[in-house]
Amino acid sequence: MQIDVLTIFPDYLAPLELSLPGRARAKGLLELHVHDLRQWTTDKHHTTDDTPYGGGAGMVMKPEPWGAAFDALDIDGATVVFTTPSGAPFTQAMAAELAGHERLVFACGRYEGIDQRVIDHARTRADVREISIGDYVLNGGEVAALAITEAVVRLIPGFMGNPESLAEESHEDGLLEYPVFTKPASWRDLDVPPVLLSGDHGKIAAWRHEQAVRRTAERRPDLLHASHRIDAGDLADLEVRPATRADAGEILTLQKACWVQEAQANAALDIPPLREGLDDVVASLDRWTTHVVRAEGRLIASGRGRLDGSAWDVGRLMVAPDLQGRGLGRWLLSYVEGLAPEGATSYALFTGAGSAENLRMYKKAGYRLRGELDGHPGVVVLTKRRPEQVRIF
Ligand SMILES: C[S@@+](CC[C@H](N)C(=O)[O-])C[C@H]1O[C@@H](n2cnc3c(N)ncnc32)[C@H](O)[C@@H]1O
Numbered sequence: 001m002q003i004d005v006l007t008i009f010p011d012y013l014a015p016l017e018l019s020l021p022g023r024a025r026a027k028g029l030l031e032l033h034v035h036d037l038r039q040w041t042t043d044k045h046h047t048t049d050d051t052p053y054g055g056g057a058g059m060v061m062k063p064e065p066w067g068a069a070f071d072a073l074d075i076d077g078a079t080v081v082f083t084t085p086s087g088a089p090f091t092q093a094m095a096a097e098l099a100g101h102e103r104l105v106f107a108c109g110r111y112e113g114i115d116q117r118v119i120d121h122a123r124t125r126a127d128v129r130e131i132s133i134g135d136y137v138l139n140g141g142e143v144a145a146l147a148i149t150e151a152v153v154r155l156i157p158g159f160m161g162n163p164e165s166l167a168e169e170s171h172e173d174g175l176l177e178y179p180v181f182t183k184p185a186s187w188r189d190l191d192v193p194p195v196l197l198s199g200d201h202g203k204i205a206a207w208r209h210e211q212a213v214r215r216t217a218e219r220r221p222d223l224l225h226a227s228h229r230i231d232a233g234d235l236a237d238l239e240v241r242p243a244t245r246a247d248a249g250e251i252l253t254l255q256k257a258c259w260v261q262e263a264q265a266n267a268a269l270d271i272p273p274l275r276e277g278l279d280d281v282v283a284s285l286d287r288w289t290t291h292v293v294r295a296e297g298r299l300i301a302s303g304r305g306r307l308d309g310s311a312w313d314v315g316r317l318m319v320a321p322d323l324q325g326r327g328l329g330r331w332l333l334s335y336v337e338g339l340a341p342e343g344a345t346s347y348a349l350f351t352g353a354g355s356a357e358n359l360r361m362y363k364k365a366g367y368r369l370r371g372e373l374d375g376h377p378g379v380v381v382l383t384k385r386r387p388e389q390v391r392i393f
Contacts, residue, residue, distance in 0.1 A: 001101065001156055002031040004078075005145050006069050007108040008048055010036045012142035016149060024153050040068035049111050058112035066107065066118040070125070078103040079127040081148065082119055083141030087130035090148060092171035094131070098148070099155035101127075106148070108141030174223055178211035195342050203342065206386075213338045217241055217291060240335070243290040243302065248281045250299035251292065255281070258318040266352035266378055273316065288315070289339050293332070301328055303336040311383070312340035314349040333365055340386065347384045354378070 003021075005013055013034045024030035038046040042064070049059035070080075079101045088094070098104060105126070107114065122128050133144040154160060170177040181192040195207045216223050221241035243251065259273035284290065284304070293301035303317040314336050319328045337347055350373050351358040359369075359380075367382035 001029065001099075001153075002103045003033070003106070003149060003153075004073055004104070005032075005034045005106045005108065005142075005149075006037050006066075006073075007034065007106075007140075007142050007145070008037050008110055009108075009140065009142055010034045012140070013146065015146060020150055021153050024156060024159050027159065029156050029159055030153060035069065035073070037065050037069055040065040040072065052112065056112075060112050061109060061114040061118070063115040063118045063121075066114065067121065070122060073105060075105050075122065075126045077126065078105050079129060080105045080107060080122045081145070082107045082109065082114065082122075082128065082130045083133070083144035083148070084109060084113060084130050085132050085135070085137050087132040089135075090131050090133045090144075090151070092151070092169075095148070095151040096155050098129075098152045099157070104149075104152070106141070106145040108145050110140045171223075175212040176216045176220060176223070178208040178215065193342075207342045210338065210341060213335075217339075238300075239294040240291060243285055243292045243304075245282055245285060247292050247299060247302075248278055248285065251290070251302050252276070252278055252281045254299060254302060254318050254320060255316065257321055261321065262352055262355055265356065266354040268352070268378060271352075290316070291336070291339070293328070295323075301332055303332045305336045305339050307341060307344055308348070310343060310345045311348040312337065312344035312346070312386070314347055317349075329361055330365065333361070337386075345386050347386060348381060349383075350376075350379050350381045352378060353380045 021030055021032055037048055048061055048065050050062050052060045133147050185192045195203050221239050255273045263269045288304040288306045290304035292299055300323050301319045305312050305314050317332050362382050367384045370381045370383050373379040373381050
C-alpha cells in the first residue's frame with residue numbers, strides 16, 4: 001500500500017515514522033509520504049486559506065494549492081480520504097475495507113475546512129471518502145489521518161504476525177472485547193477469574209462470550225442489537241441495556257399488557273406478573289439480571305435471568321403486544337440465555353400450560369417440556385442444556 005498525507009503541518013505526522021508503520025515499511029508492505037501543502041502555494045506568504053464567501057467566522061482552505069497537489073501526486077485512481085467531522089463515522093469495518101486498497105491519499109483540513117470544490121473535483125478523478133473519527137471537532141485533520149492510518153495499516157494482509165489476534169478484538173464481531181489478564185494470577189489481592197486458569201477451553205470460550213455480551217450491553221448497547229441480529233422488521237436503532245430503577249415503571253406497564261394475554265390463554269387472572277406493583281419490580285432488579293430493549297425511547301421488550309443452582313432461570317420475557325410476531329421474542333430469549341454466567345449448565349423457564357405461542361417458540365429454541373411446576377397447577381417447566389462450547393466469533 002502507498003499512503004500520501006497532505007497537510008500544512010507535516011511535523012504533526014512524525015508519529016507515522018514510529019513503530020507500526022515503520023514495521024510495515026520494513027516488511028515492504030507500506031510506502032509512506034508526508035507532503036507539505038504549502039509547497040503548492042504560489043504567493044510569497046504560502047497562503048492556504050482565505051475568507052469564506054457569504055461571510056461568517058473563520059477561514060476556508062483555498063482550492064488552488066489542493067488542485068496543484070492532486071496533479072503533482074497524480075491522485076487519479078487512488079482513494080482520497082478527506083478527514084472531516086461531517087464525514088461517515090470511521091469504523092473497524094471501514095478500516096478493514098481500506099486495508100485492501102492500493103493507494104490512500106489523506107487530505108487534512110484546517111481552519112473551517114476545505115473549499116467544497118476541492119472535494120467535488122477529487123471525486124471526478126478518484127475514489128473519495130469523507131471520514132470522521134468521532135462526534136467532536138479537532139483543530140485539524142492530522143490526528144484523524146494518524147488514527148485512520150494506524151487502524152488500517154495493522155490490517156494490511158501480512159502485517160500482523162498472528163492474524164488470529166485481530167479476529168478476537170473489539171468490534172471485529174460487533175461486540176466489545178472481553179476483559180484480558182496476564183501473569184501473575186494474583187496481584188494486590190485481585191485474582192484472575194478462576195475459569196481462565198482451568199484449562200477448559202469450552203468454559204473459557206463461554207466465559208469470554210458472556211463477558212463480551214455483558215460489557216457491550218453495559219457500555220455500547222447500540223452495538224449489541226447488531227451483533228445479535230435482531231430481526232425486528234422496520235424497527236431501527238434498538239437500544240439494549242441492563243435495566244435500571246428508572247425503567248421499572250415501564251417494565252411494570254409492559255408486564256401488565258403482556259400478561260393479560262397470558263391470563264386469557266390460561267383462564268387464570270391471579271398470576272404474579274399481574275398482581276405485582278412497582279415496588280415488586282424495583283426489588284426484582286436487585287435479584288435478577290434484567291435487560292430492557294428500547295426503540296426510539298419507548299420500552300418495547302424486556303427479559304431477565306438469574307442463577308438457580310446450576311440452572312440459568314430465564315423469565316419475564318416480554319415484547320409489546322403491538323410488536324409481537326417480528327422475531328423479537330426469539331431474539332430476546334437467546335439474548336437472555338447469553339447473559340448466563342459461568343457455572344450455568346442449563347437454562348430453565350416456565351410458562352402457562354395454555355400459552356401455545358410461548359410453548360411453540362421455546363420448543364423451537366430447543367427447550368423440552370419437563371411437566372408441571374411443583375405446587376403450581378397449570379404452569380409448566382421447560383429446560384435446555386447449555387451448549388458445552390459457545391463459539392465466540
Ligand atoms: C476545525 S475543523 C473544521 C470543522 C468544520 N468547520 C465543521 O464544523 O465541520 C478543521 C479540520 O479538522 C479536521 N477534523 C476536525 N474534527 C474532525 C473529526 N471529528 N474527524 C475527522 N476530521 C476532523 C477536518 O479535517 C477539518 O477540516
